[in-house]
Amino acid sequence: MTLRPEFWHKVPLSEMTAPEWEALCDGCGRCCLNKLEDIDTDELIFTRVACRLFDDSTCRCASYENRKSLVPECVVLTPKTLPEIAYWMPETCAYRLLHEGYQLPLWHPLITGDPNSVRQAGVSMHDRTVSESSVPLDDWEDYLLED
Numbered sequence: 001m002t003l004r005p006e007f008w009h010k011v012p013l014s015e016m017t018a019p020e021w022e023a024l025c026d027g028c029g030r031c032c033l034n035k036l037e038d039i040d041t042d043e044l045i046f047t048r049v050a051c052r053l054f055d056d057s058t059c060r061c062a063s064y065e066n067r068k069s070l071v072p073e074c075v076v077l078t079p080k081t082l083p084e085i086a087y088w089m090p091e092t093c094a095y096r097l098l099h100e101g102y103q104l105p106l107w108h109p110l111i112t113g114d115p116n117s118v119r120q121a122g123v124s125m126h127d128r129t130v131s132e133s134s135v136p137l138d139d140w141e142d143y144l145l146e147d
Contacts, residue, residue: 008110013098014079021079024098026108026118029059029125030090031077034132036140044088046145050129059118059126092123122147 004011007020016024032054036045053071055062067074075085082099089096094104104111107121118124130143 008094008098008104013082013095016079023110024094026092026094026123027059027115028090028092028118028123029054029056029129030123031075031093032061033125033129033145034140035088036144046090047140048125048129048143048145049132049135049140050125052131052133054129054131056125056127056129056131059124 003017003020003023007016008024011020013021029050030046032051033046034049034051036047037043038045050056051061051071051074053062053067053074054060061067063070068076075081075088077085077089077095082095086096086099092105094108094110097104105121105123106112107117107123109115109117111117114120119126135143
C-alpha cells in the first residue's frame with residue numbers, strides 16, 4: 001500500500017485514495033460501539049456494548065467487507081456520508097477531526113508510526129467491550145463508556 005507522505009495534511013478527504021482513506025482509521029474500535037442518545041439534550045452517549053461483528057481482541061470488524069449486509073444498520077463511512085454522520089463518530093476519530101478542520105492527535109499511528117500508540121494513549125477499546133449479542137438493549141445503560 002503506497003501512501004503519499006503526510007497525505008492527511010495535504011489531501012482533501014474527498015480526494016484520498018482508498019488506501020489513504022483506510023489508513024486514517026486508528027483502529028480504536030470506538031465507532032463500533034453502540035450509542036444511546038439523551039432525548040432531552042440530544043447528547044450522544046457511548047456504551048461499551050459493541051456491534052456483534054466487533055472483534056474485541058483486534059479492535060476490527062470480523063467481517064469488514066460484508067458488514068453492511070450482515071448488520072444493515074452499520075454505517076459505511078465514505079467522504080460522501082461523512083458530513084451526515086460525523087456527529088456519530090467518536091470525538092477522537094481521524095475522519096471526524098479532519099472533516100471538522102482539526103489535526104490528527106499526536107498518538108495517531110500515522111503520526112507515531114506505531115499501531116500500538118492507540119492502546120498506549122488509552123483510546124483503544126481492546127479488551128474493554130461486551131458484545132451486543134450478550135447484553136439486552138434495556139441493559140445498555142449499565143455499560144456506559146467512562147473515559
